[in-house]
Amino acid sequence: MDFDNSLFEDTPIEFKEINHTDFDSNLYKVEPKEIVEPNDEGYLSDNLIPILTKDLHEKNTTVINAGVG
Structure with missing residues (x-):
């Protein structure tokens, strides 16, 4: 299956940071x-x-932010 990546050329990458504060x-x-x-x-x-x-x-929610690829 071919996908046209040019659709995303002008799409900015949003950086989100989560802090305990x-x-x-x-x-x-x-x-x-x-x-x-x-x-x-x-x-x-x-x-x-x-x-x-x-x-x-302990019950909690853990967020693992790790780049893959």
Whole structure:
């Protein structure tokens, strides 16, 4: 299937940043973001898994913003 990429040539890329200060601390418990650096091969999993598995019984929403491609 061919797709005409020229349709997106003049479309700006929007950058969105989410910070813990964007949320009302009286309503939500929001931890500061953690920057996870990739390993020498470019993978995040070795450094990300320990962060995600700190407390598996805690209910939360975790946002992982990682470019792929």
